Amino acid sequence: MAVPLLDLNAQNQKYANDLQAAFSRILGSSQFILGHEVTSFEDSIASSLGSHHCIGVSSGTDALVLALMTIGIGPGDEVLCPSFTFFSTAGCISRLGAEPVFVDVLPNTFNINVDDAVAKISPRTKAIIPVHLYGQSADMDAVMELADSHGIKVVEDCAQAMGARWKNVQVGTIGDFGAYSFFPTKNLGGFGDGGLLSVTDPELAERARTLRVHGSKPKYYHKYVGGNFRLDALQAALLSVKLDSLESYINQRRSNAEYYHSQLSALGFGDKLMLPSEADNCRHTWNQFTLRIPDGRRDDLREHLRVCDIASEIYYPLTLHQQECFQNLPDRPCPVSEQLAGECLSIPIYPELTTELQDEVVSAIGDFF
Known part of the structure:
Protein backbone atom coordinates (compact mmCIF):
# COMPACT_ATOMS: atom_id res chain seq x y z
CA MET A 1 0.00 0.00 0.00
CA ALA A 2 1.45 3.37 -1.05
CA VAL A 3 2.11 5.89 1.73
CA PRO A 4 2.59 9.53 0.64
CA LEU A 5 4.68 12.02 2.56
CA LEU A 6 1.67 14.36 2.61
CA ASP A 7 -1.94 14.17 1.40
CA LEU A 8 -3.26 17.67 0.81
CA ASN A 9 -6.48 16.44 -0.78
CA ALA A 10 -7.35 14.51 2.37
CA GLN A 11 -7.00 17.72 4.36
CA ASN A 12 -8.46 20.33 2.03
CA GLN A 13 -11.33 18.63 0.21
CA LYS A 14 -13.41 18.44 3.39
CA TYR A 15 -13.54 22.25 3.32
CA ALA A 16 -14.39 22.44 -0.39
CA ASN A 17 -17.72 24.26 0.05
CA ASP A 18 -16.34 26.79 2.51
CA LEU A 19 -13.24 27.37 0.41
CA GLN A 20 -15.30 27.94 -2.70
CA ALA A 21 -17.52 30.34 -0.78
CA ALA A 22 -14.44 32.28 0.37
CA PHE A 23 -13.17 32.44 -3.21
CA SER A 24 -16.54 33.70 -4.45
CA ARG A 25 -16.58 36.33 -1.72
CA ILE A 26 -13.19 37.67 -2.78
CA LEU A 27 -14.14 37.54 -6.44
CA GLY A 28 -17.29 39.49 -5.74
CA SER A 29 -15.54 42.10 -3.62
CA SER A 30 -12.65 42.70 -6.08
CA GLN A 31 -10.53 43.56 -3.00
CA PHE A 32 -7.52 41.42 -3.89
CA ILE A 33 -4.69 43.28 -2.12
CA LEU A 34 -4.73 43.63 1.70
CA GLY A 35 -8.07 45.02 2.94
CA HIS A 36 -10.64 43.56 5.34
CA GLU A 37 -9.91 39.88 4.71
CA VAL A 38 -6.23 40.28 5.60
CA THR A 39 -6.94 42.46 8.63
CA SER A 40 -9.58 40.03 9.90
CA PHE A 41 -7.22 37.07 9.47
CA GLU A 42 -4.40 38.96 11.23
CA ASP A 43 -6.67 39.70 14.18
CA SER A 44 -7.88 36.10 14.40
CA ILE A 45 -4.46 34.55 14.29
CA ALA A 46 -3.08 37.11 16.76
CA SER A 47 -5.76 35.98 19.18
CA SER A 48 -4.90 32.33 18.52
CA LEU A 49 -1.19 32.89 19.11
CA GLY A 50 -1.52 35.34 21.98
CA SER A 51 0.51 37.82 19.93
CA HIS A 52 0.61 41.58 20.28
CA HIS A 53 0.75 42.32 16.55
CA CYS A 54 0.44 40.01 13.51
CA ILE A 55 1.27 41.10 9.97
CA GLY A 56 0.30 38.97 6.98
CA VAL A 57 3.07 38.69 4.40
CA SER A 58 3.84 36.99 1.11
CA SER A 59 5.86 34.03 2.45
CA GLY A 60 7.71 32.70 5.46
CA THR A 61 10.95 33.78 3.82
CA ASP A 62 9.66 37.32 3.40
CA ALA A 63 8.59 37.32 7.06
CA LEU A 64 12.25 36.76 7.99
CA VAL A 65 13.46 39.40 5.55
CA LEU A 66 10.92 41.90 6.85
CA ALA A 67 11.92 41.27 10.48
CA LEU A 68 15.60 41.81 9.69
CA MET A 69 14.84 44.93 7.64
CA THR A 70 12.74 46.31 10.49
CA ILE A 71 15.70 46.22 12.87
CA GLY A 72 18.03 47.63 10.21
CA ILE A 73 20.22 44.58 9.54
CA GLY A 74 22.67 45.31 6.74
CA PRO A 75 26.30 45.30 5.58
CA GLY A 76 28.81 44.87 8.37
CA ASP A 77 26.33 43.13 10.68
CA GLU A 78 26.41 39.51 11.81
CA VAL A 79 23.38 37.36 12.61
CA LEU A 80 23.63 34.05 14.46
CA CYS A 81 21.65 31.17 12.97
CA PRO A 82 21.81 27.36 13.01
CA SER A 83 23.64 25.57 10.23
CA PHE A 84 21.17 22.69 10.23
CA THR A 85 17.98 24.20 8.84
CA PHE A 86 16.27 25.29 5.62
CA PHE A 87 18.22 27.67 3.39
CA SER A 88 16.02 30.74 3.75
CA THR A 89 17.08 31.31 7.37
CA ALA A 90 20.61 32.21 6.25
CA GLY A 91 19.66 33.37 2.76
CA CYS A 92 17.59 36.22 4.20
CA ILE A 93 20.60 37.45 6.17
CA SER A 94 22.85 37.42 3.11
CA ARG A 95 20.27 39.14 0.91
CA LEU A 96 20.49 42.19 3.17
CA GLY A 97 24.28 42.29 2.93
CA ALA A 98 24.87 40.95 6.45
CA GLU A 99 26.85 37.83 7.38
CA PRO A 100 25.23 34.66 8.68
CA VAL A 101 27.28 33.18 11.52
CA PHE A 102 26.57 29.47 11.54
CA VAL A 103 25.96 27.85 14.90
CA ASP A 104 25.89 24.14 15.63
CA VAL A 105 22.79 22.33 16.90
CA LEU A 106 21.96 19.83 19.63
CA PRO A 107 21.74 16.19 18.51
CA ASN A 108 18.68 15.37 20.60
CA THR A 109 16.46 18.29 19.51
CA PHE A 110 18.03 19.40 16.19
CA ASN A 111 17.80 22.98 17.50
CA ILE A 112 20.41 25.68 18.06
CA ASN A 113 23.17 25.03 20.60
CA VAL A 114 23.22 28.26 22.58
CA ASP A 115 26.62 27.46 24.13
CA ASP A 116 28.07 27.39 20.61
CA ALA A 117 26.25 30.65 19.83
CA VAL A 118 27.88 32.29 22.84
CA ALA A 119 31.29 31.18 21.58
CA LYS A 120 30.62 32.72 18.14
CA ILE A 121 29.13 36.06 19.16
CA SER A 122 31.11 39.20 18.32
CA PRO A 123 30.78 43.00 18.56
CA ARG A 124 29.22 42.88 15.07
CA THR A 125 26.41 40.52 16.16
CA LYS A 126 23.05 42.26 15.91
CA ALA A 127 20.54 39.40 16.10
CA ILE A 128 20.00 35.68 16.58
CA ILE A 129 17.52 33.48 14.68
CA PRO A 130 16.56 30.39 16.66
CA VAL A 131 14.77 27.93 14.37
CA HIS A 132 12.09 25.74 15.93
CA LEU A 133 12.99 22.87 13.63
CA TYR A 134 10.54 20.10 12.74
CA GLY A 135 7.91 21.69 15.02
CA GLN A 136 9.73 21.80 18.37
CA SER A 137 10.81 24.91 20.25
CA ALA A 138 14.44 25.77 20.75
CA ASP A 139 15.54 26.47 24.33
CA MET A 140 14.08 29.95 24.48
CA ASP A 141 15.20 30.65 28.04
CA ALA A 142 18.81 30.23 26.94
CA VAL A 143 18.24 32.21 23.73
CA MET A 144 16.64 35.14 25.55
CA GLU A 145 19.35 35.15 28.22
CA LEU A 146 22.02 35.37 25.53
CA ALA A 147 20.13 38.11 23.68
CA ASP A 148 19.47 40.17 26.79
CA SER A 149 23.04 39.94 28.00
CA HIS A 150 24.45 41.09 24.64
CA GLY A 151 21.72 43.53 23.60
CA ILE A 152 20.75 41.73 20.39
CA LYS A 153 17.35 41.08 18.80
CA VAL A 154 15.64 37.69 18.59
CA VAL A 155 13.85 36.62 15.40
CA GLU A 156 12.15 33.26 15.93
CA ASP A 157 11.90 31.14 12.79
CA CYS A 158 8.58 29.35 13.34
CA ALA A 159 8.06 28.19 9.75
CA GLN A 160 7.56 24.56 10.84
CA ALA A 161 6.24 25.26 14.32
CA MET A 162 3.01 27.26 14.41
CA GLY A 163 1.24 26.13 17.58
CA ALA A 164 4.37 24.86 19.31
CA ARG A 165 5.01 26.07 22.84
CA TRP A 166 7.89 26.74 25.18
CA LYS A 167 6.79 26.55 28.82
CA ASN A 168 3.20 26.87 27.60
CA VAL A 169 3.94 30.10 25.67
CA GLN A 170 3.46 30.07 21.92
CA VAL A 171 6.67 30.17 19.92
CA GLY A 172 6.97 33.34 17.90
CA THR A 173 5.71 35.49 20.78
CA ILE A 174 8.76 35.15 23.06
CA GLY A 175 11.43 37.00 21.07
CA ASP A 176 11.13 40.33 19.29
CA PHE A 177 9.69 38.72 16.15
CA GLY A 178 8.15 35.42 15.08
CA ALA A 179 8.24 34.44 11.39
CA TYR A 180 5.71 31.85 10.20
CA SER A 181 5.06 30.11 6.90
CA PHE A 182 1.77 29.04 5.30
CA PHE A 183 3.46 26.91 2.64
CA PRO A 184 1.04 24.02 1.96
CA THR A 185 3.12 21.49 3.95
CA LYS A 186 3.15 23.53 7.15
CA ASN A 187 0.99 23.08 10.27
CA LEU A 188 -1.46 25.62 8.87
CA GLY A 189 -1.02 25.11 5.15
CA GLY A 190 -2.27 27.61 2.61
CA PHE A 191 -2.97 27.40 -1.11
CA GLY A 192 0.31 28.78 -2.38
CA ASP A 193 2.87 30.97 -0.67
CA GLY A 194 2.04 33.04 2.37
CA GLY A 195 3.48 33.97 5.72
CA LEU A 196 3.05 35.94 8.92
CA LEU A 197 5.21 38.15 11.12
CA SER A 198 4.43 38.42 14.82
CA VAL A 199 5.92 41.50 16.51
CA THR A 200 6.14 42.29 20.22
CA ASP A 201 6.96 46.02 20.16
CA PRO A 202 4.26 48.33 18.73
CA GLU A 203 6.76 50.73 17.18
CA LEU A 204 8.59 47.90 15.42
CA ALA A 205 5.22 46.52 14.28
CA GLU A 206 4.29 49.87 12.75
CA ARG A 207 7.65 50.06 10.98
CA ALA A 208 7.21 46.51 9.66
CA ARG A 209 3.74 47.32 8.32
CA THR A 210 5.18 50.30 6.47
CA LEU A 211 8.11 48.31 5.07
CA ARG A 212 5.61 45.66 3.87
CA VAL A 213 4.27 48.16 1.31
CA HIS A 214 7.53 49.59 -0.08
CA GLY A 215 8.08 51.78 2.99
CA SER A 216 5.13 53.93 1.97
CA LYS A 217 2.99 55.86 4.50
CA PRO A 218 0.88 57.61 3.43
CA LYS A 219 0.54 56.13 -0.03
CA TYR A 220 3.23 57.30 -2.46
CA TYR A 221 5.22 58.95 0.34
CA HIS A 222 8.18 56.76 1.24
CA LYS A 223 9.92 57.11 4.58
CA TYR A 224 11.93 53.89 4.05
CA VAL A 225 13.00 51.64 1.20
CA GLY A 226 10.79 48.64 1.82
CA GLY A 227 9.48 45.80 -0.29
CA ASN A 228 6.34 44.19 -1.65
CA PHE A 229 5.63 41.68 1.12
CA ARG A 230 1.81 41.71 1.13
CA LEU A 231 -0.38 38.69 1.85
CA ASP A 232 -3.07 38.29 -0.82
CA ALA A 233 -6.65 38.74 0.36
CA LEU A 234 -7.53 35.40 -1.26
CA GLN A 235 -4.89 33.55 0.78
CA ALA A 236 -6.12 35.23 3.96
CA ALA A 237 -9.72 34.24 3.24
CA LEU A 238 -8.81 30.62 2.46
CA LEU A 239 -6.53 30.31 5.51
CA SER A 240 -9.32 31.70 7.69
CA VAL A 241 -11.42 28.69 6.75
CA LYS A 242 -8.78 26.33 8.15
CA LEU A 243 -7.54 28.35 11.14
CA ASP A 244 -9.99 26.88 13.64
CA SER A 245 -8.72 23.40 12.73
Whole structure:
Protein backbone atom coordinates (compact mmCIF):
# COMPACT_ATOMS: atom_id res chain seq x y z
CA MET A 1 0.00 0.00 0.00
CA ALA A 2 1.45 3.37 -1.05
CA VAL A 3 2.11 5.89 1.73
CA PRO A 4 2.59 9.53 0.64
CA LEU A 5 4.68 12.02 2.56
CA LEU A 6 1.67 14.36 2.61
CA ASP A 7 -1.94 14.17 1.40
CA LEU A 8 -3.26 17.67 0.81
CA ASN A 9 -6.48 16.44 -0.78
CA ALA A 10 -7.35 14.51 2.37
CA GLN A 11 -7.00 17.72 4.36
CA ASN A 12 -8.46 20.33 2.03
CA GLN A 13 -11.33 18.63 0.21
CA LYS A 14 -13.41 18.44 3.39
CA TYR A 15 -13.54 22.25 3.32
CA ALA A 16 -14.39 22.44 -0.39
CA ASN A 17 -17.72 24.26 0.05
CA ASP A 18 -16.34 26.79 2.51
CA LEU A 19 -13.24 27.37 0.41
CA GLN A 20 -15.30 27.94 -2.70
CA ALA A 21 -17.52 30.34 -0.78
CA ALA A 22 -14.44 32.28 0.37
CA PHE A 23 -13.17 32.44 -3.21
CA SER A 24 -16.54 33.70 -4.45
CA ARG A 25 -16.58 36.33 -1.72
CA ILE A 26 -13.19 37.67 -2.78
CA LEU A 27 -14.14 37.54 -6.44
CA GLY A 28 -17.29 39.49 -5.74
CA SER A 29 -15.54 42.10 -3.62
CA SER A 30 -12.65 42.70 -6.08
CA GLN A 31 -10.53 43.56 -3.00
CA PHE A 32 -7.52 41.42 -3.89
CA ILE A 33 -4.69 43.28 -2.12
CA LEU A 34 -4.73 43.63 1.70
CA GLY A 35 -8.07 45.02 2.94
CA HIS A 36 -10.64 43.56 5.34
CA GLU A 37 -9.91 39.88 4.71
CA VAL A 38 -6.23 40.28 5.60
CA THR A 39 -6.94 42.46 8.63
CA SER A 40 -9.58 40.03 9.90
CA PHE A 41 -7.22 37.07 9.47
CA GLU A 42 -4.40 38.96 11.23
CA ASP A 43 -6.67 39.70 14.18
CA SER A 44 -7.88 36.10 14.40
CA ILE A 45 -4.46 34.55 14.29
CA ALA A 46 -3.08 37.11 16.76
CA SER A 47 -5.76 35.98 19.18
CA SER A 48 -4.90 32.33 18.52
CA LEU A 49 -1.19 32.89 19.11
CA GLY A 50 -1.52 35.34 21.98
CA SER A 51 0.51 37.82 19.93
CA HIS A 52 0.61 41.58 20.28
CA HIS A 53 0.75 42.32 16.55
CA CYS A 54 0.44 40.01 13.51
CA ILE A 55 1.27 41.10 9.97
CA GLY A 56 0.30 38.97 6.98
CA VAL A 57 3.07 38.69 4.40
CA SER A 58 3.84 36.99 1.11
CA SER A 59 5.86 34.03 2.45
CA GLY A 60 7.71 32.70 5.46
CA THR A 61 10.95 33.78 3.82
CA ASP A 62 9.66 37.32 3.40
CA ALA A 63 8.59 37.32 7.06
CA LEU A 64 12.25 36.76 7.99
CA VAL A 65 13.46 39.40 5.55
CA LEU A 66 10.92 41.90 6.85
CA ALA A 67 11.92 41.27 10.48
CA LEU A 68 15.60 41.81 9.69
CA MET A 69 14.84 44.93 7.64
CA THR A 70 12.74 46.31 10.49
CA ILE A 71 15.70 46.22 12.87
CA GLY A 72 18.03 47.63 10.21
CA ILE A 73 20.22 44.58 9.54
CA GLY A 74 22.67 45.31 6.74
CA PRO A 75 26.30 45.30 5.58
CA GLY A 76 28.81 44.87 8.37
CA ASP A 77 26.33 43.13 10.68
CA GLU A 78 26.41 39.51 11.81
CA VAL A 79 23.38 37.36 12.61
CA LEU A 80 23.63 34.05 14.46
CA CYS A 81 21.65 31.17 12.97
CA PRO A 82 21.81 27.36 13.01
CA SER A 83 23.64 25.57 10.23
CA PHE A 84 21.17 22.69 10.23
CA THR A 85 17.98 24.20 8.84
CA PHE A 86 16.27 25.29 5.62
CA PHE A 87 18.22 27.67 3.39
CA SER A 88 16.02 30.74 3.75
CA THR A 89 17.08 31.31 7.37
CA ALA A 90 20.61 32.21 6.25
CA GLY A 91 19.66 33.37 2.76
CA CYS A 92 17.59 36.22 4.20
CA ILE A 93 20.60 37.45 6.17
CA SER A 94 22.85 37.42 3.11
CA ARG A 95 20.27 39.14 0.91
CA LEU A 96 20.49 42.19 3.17
CA GLY A 97 24.28 42.29 2.93
CA ALA A 98 24.87 40.95 6.45
CA GLU A 99 26.85 37.83 7.38
CA PRO A 100 25.23 34.66 8.68
CA VAL A 101 27.28 33.18 11.52
CA PHE A 102 26.57 29.47 11.54
CA VAL A 103 25.96 27.85 14.90
CA ASP A 104 25.89 24.14 15.63
CA VAL A 105 22.79 22.33 16.90
CA LEU A 106 21.96 19.83 19.63
CA PRO A 107 21.74 16.19 18.51
CA ASN A 108 18.68 15.37 20.60
CA THR A 109 16.46 18.29 19.51
CA PHE A 110 18.03 19.40 16.19
CA ASN A 111 17.80 22.98 17.50
CA ILE A 112 20.41 25.68 18.06
CA ASN A 113 23.17 25.03 20.60
CA VAL A 114 23.22 28.26 22.58
CA ASP A 115 26.62 27.46 24.13
CA ASP A 116 28.07 27.39 20.61
CA ALA A 117 26.25 30.65 19.83
CA VAL A 118 27.88 32.29 22.84
CA ALA A 119 31.29 31.18 21.58
CA LYS A 120 30.62 32.72 18.14
CA ILE A 121 29.13 36.06 19.16
CA SER A 122 31.11 39.20 18.32
CA PRO A 123 30.78 43.00 18.56
CA ARG A 124 29.22 42.88 15.07
CA THR A 125 26.41 40.52 16.16
CA LYS A 126 23.05 42.26 15.91
CA ALA A 127 20.54 39.40 16.10
CA ILE A 128 20.00 35.68 16.58
CA ILE A 129 17.52 33.48 14.68
CA PRO A 130 16.56 30.39 16.66
CA VAL A 131 14.77 27.93 14.37
CA HIS A 132 12.09 25.74 15.93
CA LEU A 133 12.99 22.87 13.63
CA TYR A 134 10.54 20.10 12.74
CA GLY A 135 7.91 21.69 15.02
CA GLN A 136 9.73 21.80 18.37
CA SER A 137 10.81 24.91 20.25
CA ALA A 138 14.44 25.77 20.75
CA ASP A 139 15.54 26.47 24.33
CA MET A 140 14.08 29.95 24.48
CA ASP A 141 15.20 30.65 28.04
CA ALA A 142 18.81 30.23 26.94
CA VAL A 143 18.24 32.21 23.73
CA MET A 144 16.64 35.14 25.55
CA GLU A 145 19.35 35.15 28.22
CA LEU A 146 22.02 35.37 25.53
CA ALA A 147 20.13 38.11 23.68
CA ASP A 148 19.47 40.17 26.79
CA SER A 149 23.04 39.94 28.00
CA HIS A 150 24.45 41.09 24.64
CA GLY A 151 21.72 43.53 23.60
CA ILE A 152 20.75 41.73 20.39
CA LYS A 153 17.35 41.08 18.80
CA VAL A 154 15.64 37.69 18.59
CA VAL A 155 13.85 36.62 15.40
CA GLU A 156 12.15 33.26 15.93
CA ASP A 157 11.90 31.14 12.79
CA CYS A 158 8.58 29.35 13.34
CA ALA A 159 8.06 28.19 9.75
CA GLN A 160 7.56 24.56 10.84
CA ALA A 161 6.24 25.26 14.32
CA MET A 162 3.01 27.26 14.41
CA GLY A 163 1.24 26.13 17.58
CA ALA A 164 4.37 24.86 19.31
CA ARG A 165 5.01 26.07 22.84
CA TRP A 166 7.89 26.74 25.18
CA LYS A 167 6.79 26.55 28.82
CA ASN A 168 3.20 26.87 27.60
CA VAL A 169 3.94 30.10 25.67
CA GLN A 170 3.46 30.07 21.92
CA VAL A 171 6.67 30.17 19.92
CA GLY A 172 6.97 33.34 17.90
CA THR A 173 5.71 35.49 20.78
CA ILE A 174 8.76 35.15 23.06
CA GLY A 175 11.43 37.00 21.07
CA ASP A 176 11.13 40.33 19.29
CA PHE A 177 9.69 38.72 16.15
CA GLY A 178 8.15 35.42 15.08
CA ALA A 179 8.24 34.44 11.39
CA TYR A 180 5.71 31.85 10.20
CA SER A 181 5.06 30.11 6.90
CA PHE A 182 1.77 29.04 5.30
CA PHE A 183 3.46 26.91 2.64
CA PRO A 184 1.04 24.02 1.96
CA THR A 185 3.12 21.49 3.95
CA LYS A 186 3.15 23.53 7.15
CA ASN A 187 0.99 23.08 10.27
CA LEU A 188 -1.46 25.62 8.87
CA GLY A 189 -1.02 25.11 5.15
CA GLY A 190 -2.27 27.61 2.61
CA PHE A 191 -2.97 27.40 -1.11
CA GLY A 192 0.31 28.78 -2.38
CA ASP A 193 2.87 30.97 -0.67
CA GLY A 194 2.04 33.04 2.37
CA GLY A 195 3.48 33.97 5.72
CA LEU A 196 3.05 35.94 8.92
CA LEU A 197 5.21 38.15 11.12
CA SER A 198 4.43 38.42 14.82
CA VAL A 199 5.92 41.50 16.51
CA THR A 200 6.14 42.29 20.22
CA ASP A 201 6.96 46.02 20.16
CA PRO A 202 4.26 48.33 18.73
CA GLU A 203 6.76 50.73 17.18
CA LEU A 204 8.59 47.90 15.42
CA ALA A 205 5.22 46.52 14.28
CA GLU A 206 4.29 49.87 12.75
CA ARG A 207 7.65 50.06 10.98
CA ALA A 208 7.21 46.51 9.66
CA ARG A 209 3.74 47.32 8.32
CA THR A 210 5.18 50.30 6.47
CA LEU A 211 8.11 48.31 5.07
CA ARG A 212 5.61 45.66 3.87
CA VAL A 213 4.27 48.16 1.31
CA HIS A 214 7.53 49.59 -0.08
CA GLY A 215 8.08 51.78 2.99
CA SER A 216 5.13 53.93 1.97
CA LYS A 217 2.99 55.86 4.50
CA PRO A 218 0.88 57.61 3.43
CA LYS A 219 0.54 56.13 -0.03
CA TYR A 220 3.23 57.30 -2.46
CA TYR A 221 5.22 58.95 0.34
CA HIS A 222 8.18 56.76 1.24
CA LYS A 223 9.92 57.11 4.58
CA TYR A 224 11.93 53.89 4.05
CA VAL A 225 13.00 51.64 1.20
CA GLY A 226 10.79 48.64 1.82
CA GLY A 227 9.48 45.80 -0.29
CA ASN A 228 6.34 44.19 -1.65
CA PHE A 229 5.63 41.68 1.12
CA ARG A 230 1.81 41.71 1.13
CA LEU A 231 -0.38 38.69 1.85
CA ASP A 232 -3.07 38.29 -0.82
CA ALA A 233 -6.65 38.74 0.36
CA LEU A 234 -7.53 35.40 -1.26
CA GLN A 235 -4.89 33.55 0.78
CA ALA A 236 -6.12 35.23 3.96
CA ALA A 237 -9.72 34.24 3.24
CA LEU A 238 -8.81 30.62 2.46
CA LEU A 239 -6.53 30.31 5.51
CA SER A 240 -9.32 31.70 7.69
CA VAL A 241 -11.42 28.69 6.75
CA LYS A 242 -8.78 26.33 8.15
CA LEU A 243 -7.54 28.35 11.14
CA ASP A 244 -9.99 26.88 13.64
CA SER A 245 -8.72 23.40 12.73
CA LEU A 246 -5.06 24.14 13.54
CA GLU A 247 -5.30 22.69 17.04
CA SER A 248 -6.90 19.48 15.77
CA TYR A 249 -4.18 19.14 13.12
CA ILE A 250 -1.51 19.43 15.82
CA ASN A 251 -3.26 16.98 18.12
CA GLN A 252 -3.47 14.43 15.33
CA ARG A 253 0.21 14.90 14.49
CA ARG A 254 1.01 14.36 18.18
CA SER A 255 -1.13 11.23 18.23
CA ASN A 256 0.64 9.91 15.13
CA ALA A 257 4.03 10.61 16.73
CA GLU A 258 3.00 8.77 19.88
CA TYR A 259 1.97 5.76 17.81
CA TYR A 260 5.26 5.75 15.91
CA HIS A 261 7.17 5.90 19.19
CA SER A 262 5.30 2.95 20.66
CA GLN A 263 5.56 0.78 17.55
CA LEU A 264 9.11 1.63 16.51
CA SER A 265 10.46 1.37 20.06
CA ALA A 266 8.95 -2.10 20.31
CA LEU A 267 11.11 -3.23 17.38
CA GLY A 268 14.12 -2.99 19.70
CA PHE A 269 16.69 -1.68 17.25
CA GLY A 270 18.39 0.56 19.82
CA ASP A 271 21.07 2.85 18.40
CA LYS A 272 20.54 1.48 14.89
CA LEU A 273 17.35 3.54 14.70
CA MET A 274 17.23 6.68 16.87
CA LEU A 275 13.77 8.17 17.37
CA PRO A 276 13.05 11.89 17.82
CA SER A 277 11.88 13.06 21.22
CA GLU A 278 9.88 15.83 22.83
CA ALA A 279 12.18 17.93 25.00
CA ASP A 280 11.39 19.19 28.48
CA ASN A 281 9.30 22.39 28.56
CA CYS A 282 8.21 21.84 24.93
CA ARG A 283 4.95 21.12 23.22
CA HIS A 284 6.08 19.53 19.95
CA THR A 285 3.82 19.94 16.89
CA TRP A 286 5.57 17.19 14.87
CA ASN A 287 5.63 18.96 11.53
CA GLN A 288 8.21 16.29 10.77
CA PHE A 289 8.98 12.92 12.38
CA THR A 290 12.70 12.65 11.77
CA LEU A 291 14.62 9.46 12.40
CA ARG A 292 18.38 9.17 12.77
CA ILE A 293 20.05 6.20 11.07
CA PRO A 294 23.79 6.06 11.84
CA ASP A 295 26.61 4.03 10.32
CA GLY A 296 25.98 5.25 6.79
CA ARG A 297 22.71 3.31 6.36
CA ARG A 298 20.30 6.25 6.00
CA ASP A 299 20.27 6.24 2.20
CA ASP A 300 19.85 2.46 2.12
CA LEU A 301 16.77 2.72 4.33
CA ARG A 302 15.35 5.47 2.15
CA GLU A 303 15.80 3.32 -0.95
CA HIS A 304 14.16 0.40 0.83
CA LEU A 305 11.17 2.58 1.70
CA ARG A 306 10.97 3.79 -1.91
CA VAL A 307 10.82 0.21 -3.15
CA CYS A 308 8.00 -0.37 -0.64
CA ASP A 309 6.17 2.68 -2.12
CA ILE A 310 6.61 4.68 1.08
CA ALA A 311 7.62 8.32 0.73
CA SER A 312 10.33 9.89 2.85
CA GLU A 313 12.52 12.97 2.68
CA ILE A 314 15.91 14.16 3.86
CA TYR A 315 15.69 17.45 5.74
CA TYR A 316 18.51 18.42 5.08
CA PRO A 317 21.25 16.62 3.12
CA LEU A 318 23.81 19.43 3.34
CA THR A 319 24.36 21.90 6.15
CA LEU A 320 24.26 25.62 5.43
CA HIS A 321 27.92 26.20 6.24
CA GLN A 322 28.78 23.59 3.59
CA GLN A 323 26.69 25.20 0.83
CA GLU A 324 28.65 26.47 -2.16
CA CYS A 325 27.25 29.99 -1.89
CA PHE A 326 28.66 30.41 1.63
CA GLN A 327 32.19 29.19 1.03
CA ASN A 328 33.50 32.76 1.14
CA LEU A 329 32.60 33.01 4.84
CA PRO A 330 34.98 32.27 7.71
CA ASP A 331 35.23 28.61 8.68
CA ARG A 332 33.08 28.01 11.76
CA PRO A 333 32.85 24.27 12.54
CA CYS A 334 29.44 22.70 13.13
CA PRO A 335 30.24 18.98 13.52
CA VAL A 336 26.88 17.90 14.94
CA SER A 337 25.07 19.54 12.02
CA GLU A 338 27.26 17.65 9.58
CA GLN A 339 26.56 14.39 11.41
CA LEU A 340 22.80 14.95 11.34
CA ALA A 341 22.86 15.78 7.63
CA GLY A 342 24.16 12.26 7.04
CA GLU A 343 21.72 10.51 9.40
CA CYS A 344 18.30 12.20 9.26
CA LEU A 345 15.29 10.80 7.42
CA SER A 346 11.72 12.08 7.81
CA ILE A 347 8.77 9.72 7.42
CA PRO A 348 5.06 10.57 6.89
CA ILE A 349 3.42 12.25 9.90
CA TYR A 350 0.62 14.39 8.38
CA PRO A 351 -2.63 14.73 10.38
CA GLU A 352 -4.76 12.54 8.10
CA LEU A 353 -2.30 9.62 8.18
CA THR A 354 -4.21 6.52 9.25
CA THR A 355 -3.03 3.83 11.65
CA GLU A 356 -3.17 1.39 8.77
CA LEU A 357 -0.71 3.50 6.76
CA GLN A 358 1.54 3.99 9.78
CA ASP A 359 1.64 0.21 10.21
CA GLU A 360 2.87 -0.04 6.63
CA VAL A 361 5.73 2.36 7.46
CA VAL A 362 6.63 0.54 10.68
CA SER A 363 6.55 -2.84 8.97
CA ALA A 364 8.82 -1.67 6.16
CA ILE A 365 11.32 -0.22 8.63
CA GLY A 366 11.24 -3.45 10.60
CA ASP A 367 11.92 -5.48 7.46
CA PHE A 368 14.94 -3.33 6.65
CA PHE A 369 16.72 -3.94 9.92
